[in-house]
Amino acid sequence: MIKHLLSAGDLSKDDAIRVLDTAEEMLSVASRPIKKLPTLRGRTVVNLFFEDSTRTRISFEAAAKRLSADVINFSAKGSSVSKGESLKDTALTLQAMGADAVVVRHHHSGAPHRLAHAKWTSGAVINAGDGTHEHPTQALLDAFTMRRHLGDLHGKKVTIVGDVLHSRVARSNALLLPTLGAEVTLVAPPTLLPVGVDRWPVETSYSLDDSLEEADAVMMLRVQNERMNNAFFPSAREYSRRYGLDTARMNRLPGHAIVMHPGPMNRGMEINADVADSVRSVIVEQVSNGVAVRMAVLYLLLSGSTDDPAVGDNAGLGVGIQEGTA
């Protein structure tokens, strides 16, 4: 298993399936009378959020707490970052506090990578969304949700529609789902497909209507107005007509197909309110699956011994216990 989770592309098929299988067990915890496991007792997880987030931060916080880890929430607003503190100094502060894992969301692509490889902190780094780059735990929870509804993802057809250019969710899914054997089609207006998309392991299309009849899952992406510094499409109305999922389009999907959205939704823009609330929609389920998947990621990255020889405490403790028991 890898030490950090920075990109969905770092996961081998075995790693990804291990996360999904573990998440399956974690999901059962939610239905228990006591929704808590002692597994990560004494470990500290820092949620380092430089960008606004509702569900990802809450989801990571719930996941860490259900595993009994201590959680420190840090958001850039109201912290020394607004006084001009750098990522490095923030990371050194967290290291001094003994963070075992840092869950980081940052408006710059690559910030988690920098954090993981600059040796500022010894903890595991989990990318919770960086700029327009990646959001691997979202891709894992999407894959998990699909697997629960569709079975093994091998050969399943997934259509991802909308603002691919600004979407870290689309990037992570485009890397993870082919690893698991699914066939991904990205549908977007030409202006919203990134440069170099021809080298991704996916198909692309400019027309939503072409692939609906064969899709096993349709994932609608949010139109990220806050990142749009340009006129990417003529009008919201035209975008909605051509790339929005309305009831007529939903009815053309096969009977078993599911409708997904990573949230937050622009109802009436990329997805019609009736579709979002229909029985096909698994959008609310994606949120509850998110907690299970993040528990699985935290468990797999944090529960075992660290191979890092620099961490001498653990080794010493191990010897002590074995002597005591012999």
Next chain:
Amino acid sequence: MTNPQEGTSASGNARVVLDDRDISRALTRITHEILERNRGAANVVLLGIPTRGVHLAARIAKRMSDVENREIVAGALDITMYRDDLRLKPTRNLESMFIPDDIDGKTVVLIDDVLFSGRTIRAALDSLGDLGRPRAVQLAVLVDRGHRELPIRADFVGKNLPTSLAEEVRVSLEETDGRDGVDIIGGDA
């Protein structure tokens, strides 16, 4: 000894202490002891501890079904996340978990292959506490090899097997290993 290739391991001298018929007899006896102690199976929930405990639990459940004339299903209790040695070893994969019935107010019988330090059972007891409040918890094991590190004892034992710490007790079951048998490996035998 049924299969010489499996009987000889890398460490050399393996001694068979229970063969398939011994195991079968022990499980039948344990089944009857559980039924006798609890006056039937009405309030009993059988939970095996992965991996071999689950198979033993299934075998006991089958015998119990035959005696009680109704279908009795055994569950599986994964204790990985309650272990006290998680930090000392590489990350373990979770085993699947299945609780067949509400355990509140029931008598839970935990079933495992070997009782050794008692730490697994400690973890299982902690895990049960988060799942509900059983009226009582009993423990059935195929082999008790001694060397307890915690104040834990078994209620139903297939065979008491005094061992030295240099020896390894290996339980093989048809479901996982292709044959039934209990061997002692190593030591000065």
